[in-house]
Amino acid sequence: MPLSPSSPEPLVRLKDVHLSFGRNNVLKGVDLTVKRGEAVSIIGPSGSGKSTILRCINGLLAPDRGQILVGDTAVHALRSESARIALRKRIGFVFQQYNLFPHLSVLENIVIAPVRILGVDRATAEREAGELLARVRLADKAGAYPGELSGGQQQRVAIARALAMHPELVLFDEVTSALDPETVGEVLAVIRDLVHDGLTCILVTHEMRFAEEVSHEVVFTEGGEIVEHGAPAALFHAPRNARTHAFINAVSH
Amino acid sequence: MTDWLPSLVSGAKHLGLNYGFVLNPFERTAWLSGIGVTLELVALALAASLLAGVGMAVLLTSNRPWLQHPVRVLIELTRNTPVLVQLYCAFFVVNMLLNRVLDGAQHNPLTAFAWVIIVLSIHYGAFHAEALRAGIESVPAGMRESAASLGFSRRQLLWHVELPLAIRFALPSLINNLINLVKTTALGSAIAVGEVTYTSLMIWTQHDNVLELMLFIFLVYGLLTLLVARLGRRLEHRLRMPGYGH
Amino acid sequence: MAIEQTLAAKPQPETQAQPVAVAFAPNALLLAGLLLLWGLAGTCLGDTLSVLWQWTPLLAQGLKMNILISLLAIGGGTVLGVLIGALELSGSVWVAAPARAFVALFRNAPLLVLIFFTTYVFPFEIHIGSVYLPFPDWIKATVGLALPAAAQVAEIVRGAIGSIPSAQWEASASLAFSRAQTLRWIILPQCFRRVLPPWMNLYAMITMSTTLASLVGVTDLLESAKNASNTVNRTDFTILVYLAVLTLFFFYCYPIALLTRRLEHKFAIH
Ligand SMILES: Nc1ncnc2c1ncn2[C@@H]1O[C@H](COP(=O)(O)OP(=O)(O)OP(=O)(O)O)[C@@H](O)[C@H]1O
Ligand SMILES: [Mg+2]
Numbered sequence A: 001m002p003l004s005p006s007s008p009e010p011l012v013r014l015k016d017v018h019l020s021f022g023r024n025n026v027l028k029g030v031d032l033t034v035k036r037g038e039a040v041s042i043i044g045p046s047g048s049g050k051s052t053i054l055r056c057i058n059g060l061l062a063p064d065r066g067q068i069l070v071g072d073t074a075v076h077a078l079r080s081e082s083a084r085i086a087l088r089k090r091i092g093f094v095f096q097q098y099n100l101f102p103h104l105s106v107l108e109n110i111v112i113a114p115v116r117i118l119g120v121d122r123a124t125a126e127r128e129a130g131e132l133l134a135r136v137r138l139a140d141k142a143g144a145y146p147g148e149l150s151g152g153q154q155q156r157v158a159i160a161r162a163l164a165m166h167p168e169l170v171l172f173d174e175v176t177s178a179l180d181p182e183t184v185g186e187v188l189a190v191i192r193d194l195v196h197d198g199l200t201c202i203l204v205t206h207e208m209r210f211a212e213e214v215s216h217e218v219v220f221t222e223g224g225e226i227v228e229h230g231a232p233a234a235l236f237h238a239p240r241n242a243r244t245h246a247f248i249n250a251v252s253h
Numbered sequence B: 001m002t003d004w005l006p007s008l009v010s011g012a013k014h015l016g017l018n019y020g021f022v023l024n025p026f027e028r029t030a031w032l033s034g035i036g037v038t039l040e041l042v043a044l045a046l047a048a049s050l051l052a053g054v055g056m057a058v059l060l061t062s063n064r065p066w067l068q069h070p071v072r073v074l075i076e077l078t079r080n081t082p083v084l085v086q087l088y089c090a091f092f093v094v095n096m097l098l099n100r101v102l103d104g105a106q107h108n109p110l111t112a113f114a115w116v117i118i119v120l121s122i123h124y125g126a127f128h129a130e131a132l133r134a135g136i137e138s139v140p141a142g143m144r145e146s147a148a149s150l151g152f153s154r155r156q157l158l159w160h161v162e163l164p165l166a167i168r169f170a171l172p173s174l175i176n177n178l179i180n181l182v183k184t185t186a187l188g189s190a191i192a193v194g195e196v197t198y199t200s201l202m203i204w205t206q207h208d209n210v211l212e213l214m215l216f217i218f219l220v221y222g223l224l225t226l227l228v229a230r231l232g233r234r235l236e237h238r239l240r241m242p243g244y245g246h
Numbered sequence C: 001m002a003i004e005q006t007l008a009a010k011p012q013p014e015t016q017a018q019p020v021a022v023a024f025a026p027n028a029l030l031l032a033g034l035l036l037l038w039g040l041a042g043t044c045l046g047d048t049l050s051v052l053w054q055w056t057p058l059l060a061q062g063l064k065m066n067i068l069i070s071l072l073a074i075g076g077g078t079v080l081g082v083l084i085g086a087l088e089l090s091g092s093v094w095v096a097a098p099a100r101a102f103v104a105l106f107r108n109a110p111l112l113v114l115i116f117f118t119t120y121v122f123p124f125e126i127h128i129g130s131v132y133l134p135f136p137d138w139i140k141a142t143v144g145l146a147l148p149a150a151a152q153v154a155e156i157v158r159g160a161i162g163s164i165p166s167a168q169w170e171a172s173a174s175l176a177f178s179r180a181q182t183l184r185w186i187i188l189p190q191c192f193r194r195v196l197p198p199w200m201n202l203y204a205m206i207t208m209s210t211t212l213a214s215l216v217g218v219t220d221l222l223e224s225a226k227n228a229s230n231t232v233n234r235t236d237f238t239i240l241v242y243l244a245v246l247t248l249f250f251f252y253c254y255p256i257a258l259l260t261r262r263l264e265h266k267f268a269i270h
Helices: A050-057 A081-090 A106-118 A122-135 A151-163 A181-196 A208-214 A232-237 A242-252 B004-014 B025-060 B065-079 B083-101 B112-137 B141-149 B154-191 B196-207 B210-239 C002-008 C019-040 C045-089 C093-108 C111-121 C137-163 C166-174 C179-216 C221-232 C235-269
Strands: A010-021 A024-035 A039-043 A065-070 A091-094 A169-173 A200-204 A217-222 A225-230 C125-128 C131-134
Touching: A010 A050, A010 A200, A024 A050, A024 A200, A024 A217, A024 A225, A039 A050, A039 A208, A050 A065, A050 A169, A050 A200, A081 A091, A081 A106, A091 A151, A091 B141, A106 A122, A106 A151, A106 B154, A122 A151, A151 A169, A151 A181, A181 A200, A181 A208, A208 A232, A208 A242, A217 A232, A217 A242, A225 A232, A225 A242, A232 A242, B025 B065, B025 B112, B025 B154, B025 B196, B025 B210, B065 B112, B065 C235, B083 B112, B083 B154, B083 C179, B083 C221, B083 C235, B112 B154, B141 B154, B154 B196, B154 B210, B154 C111, B154 C179, B196 B210, B196 C111, B210 C093, B210 C111, C045 C093, C045 C137, C045 C179, C045 C221, C045 C235, C093 C137, C111 C137, C111 C179, C137 C179, C166 C179, C179 C221, C179 C235, C221 C235
Parallel strands: A039 A200, A039 A217, A091 A169, A169 A200
Antiparallel strands: A010 A024, A010 A065, A217 A225, C125 C131
């Protein structure tokens, strides 16, 4: 576990967040704090609301009740499209299914948002995109199209695309779940580097070993609630809650 | 003209084909101008129909009922009634009313030629719009979410993601529509627009050489549809997304 | 991977997502009504309607002609088209090539030009031995529509048979179906499902194209309307009669389109 400076300021705060889809109560009072420069992993069974938490944080979903703060922005109170866009410029999101734009080359996928949305000039954006591609070890793929890349390569492009916006926070939603086992490692290696460089991340993941290794804190969700949270070593090896214990046993055997 | 023309014409005469009009400079020019008009009709209606199609598709997928419904009605009306009747309604009804409002035909800027373009662009625009709408709707939800997460507005999403993908999905249908549009320009002759069918009609009523002109007309439209199909295929190739489909 | 599949998959049939379209028919009617009222504003609608009523028998006669031509053209076109489609799929190049040429010619020529062709090139009567059979213009126009219809049917049939995976034959064989039984119970029903919606579309298209016959002197609905408009020579009546033609065709063709969409939707699911 990387060393963290003593109590940095929180970047993300969720307080008593509730959300339901019709009669399906998906989030039932979620509290979560993520400090600047730290990585928090969310683990939990399928359908427990992990993705929903991430979508609430960047304003893709609006909670029914509760507060969500990202820096000074009260996400739960954002009403206009433009305010949500301003928020999303600060938050990167990497999806399980990569969701690259298939009609654009790798380079175009990375520069389109800085150029069109931030108004960065093309030359600068392309130079930065080149650096980012080197960082995710795909410097030779700038001209390729998403359909020509492996899943692991596409996912690394998706990470570079998110980083091109210089986000304060990046949300990773099960980014290795759709990958072949051989390519999982290359994506995790990239994320590990980012965490070490001090990027604030929230990772939804099923890679327990990885979560234990890189996270400052791990959160266990079940049935729309945060059942337990704490330092990775404690949560994985000495869970206090019986449900956490059962889940960790089930996935590690 | 040079002398190969008369010898060709007399050669055709031996085959029983009367192409004498080709040697008459007046009739030849008239007929060739018909081809020119057909080309103009095709080029203008093609471009206008695509613009109309994109416009209607954007309105159709706008999530605003007061925009969607009128466009939906227009599309259903134009797709389910004969183009010729639409042309008559435009030319004999709307144009006549317009003449009246503008105090006489001489103040009305819209000619029969313009009406053919208007009617064809709305008609085929409706077909394009349906194809594009289906394309926009088949853009996966995850693609929209990822664009939103990058800070794309609704408009930017439409122009940079949805439409580019929709055009690629819809391209085979769009090309098919455009080929039909090329053929439908022949209807211009019904309201005396001097396109190639009309000028041919004028000539065969004079010379009773229907079959001979038919061969020419088939050739003209055959080449035009071939051209559109070729250009379409080239565009398909240019726009193809490596790694997806073929 | 879900996204790749969605993107690589063929776009859904154009019309699939439109079962709601039924709800728009009343709107369309309303719109037509409004247009009509706008056009007739200032004149007495009742009077115009009564003139239209006088012309109704002639217009109905015209409409009957459109429907007759459309039915004969789709009937003839279907028989000929299935035959040509089968020839196209036959192993021999000598048989397939002329069939392909037929399809290419009649799919790429404008319908109006084909109708001019059959009208002006065909004789006005046919001699069979000593019998002289009249060959009226409306039958020539029908032939002019049946030929391109046949080309379209051939395409539809060829596409449908080609789209049945060969695994279906193998699967049926392994269930101890004979070749004939496979054809009857497995292949043809699937072909039928694939053929029916485009065939219905074709019928609607042919029906709308029957108005082209008016341009070679066949007294169909449009020609009757034009005659009526010229005879009565009143603005309000002209508006009304053309809108009536538009509306009649809409109410003949729109239900066909709706049914086609329903079938496409149903067949896409099963
Ligand atoms: N857009 C939606 N509409 C309706 N229900 C939804 C929607 N999105 C999620 N849900 C429901 O919310 C619940 C939580 O979903 P969520 O995607 O957050 O789970 P998850 O923990 O990410 O699961 P997984 O590990 O499978 O990704 C599920 O029951 C799901 O069916
Ligand atoms: Mg999830």
